[in-house]
Amino acid sequence: MTNINPAFAAGQETALIDPKLAMGWMHTARFLTTAAQLHQLPEITVPEIAFVGRSNAGKSTSINTLTQQKQLAFASKKPGRTQHINLFSLGKQGVTDAVLADLPGYGYAAVSRSDKQRWQQVMLNYLIQRESLTAVVLLCDPRLGLTELDEALLDALRPRVAQGLKFLVLLTKADKLTRAEQAKVLSITKLNAGGGEVRLFSALKRQGVDDVAQLLWHWCHPEGLAPATPAHAADAPAADSASPRNTA
């Protein structure tokens, strides 16, 4: 937790950003680019947060819910819908101060073995090599629990987590569980999350949305609460430039 505002790390409520501001920040999300291969991804100099998890876990839906945009990320009933790495810029007044990455899911049964292996390798390389990667949100359907591939992903991430990479296990589709089941799965996952954060989330019931937006905001702004507006909007670089944070 070395990068976090000390007051936030100490759990002082007053240091937390107002959830409305965090949601307003999430709402600024706009499409940046899409890439089928790692070398096609642009170099990013702001924090990048990747949404990963098995196919159909709810990655694209959670991005749409957090950004309050119906079709920013492409969600579908059909598993394997997201087949590229899609990047979205975040930041007020067109000043990009973070990037979200929606990744294709893994473990989709209907995909050929060689395609599965190729994609798993691309994703592992992304998680290990991507320099701008600051945080990983691992989405998990609590009715299925952490799968072998989820565990392999967490293993691959471990060295980076030791170096300060943040991670959040998001237990999706919480609306499918009773309150008692939710409480149980939350405490069990916390025990297994190896120091990462764990939250229940439901796009359908909007459960956990504000809380996750707050957490992501703090991860992308470790220096603490930013001024509401930059001193001069004219100082802002062009929209979607994925440029460093304007510290004016």
Ligand SMILES: Nc1nc2c(ncn2[C@@H]2O[C@H](COP(=O)(O)OP(=O)(O)OP(=O)(O)O)[C@@H](O)[C@H]2O)c(=O)[nH]1
């Ligand atoms: N009940 C319920 N259904 C959800 C929730 N979130 C997502 N879903 C459904 O789960 C299905 C898959 O959602 P996606 O967001 O496309 O999943 P994904 O993880 O992006 O899938 P891939 O792109 O295939 O990896 C869709 O039918 C969604 O409507 C939720 O919170 N509650």
Ligand SMILES: [Mg+2]
């Ligand atoms: Mg998707």
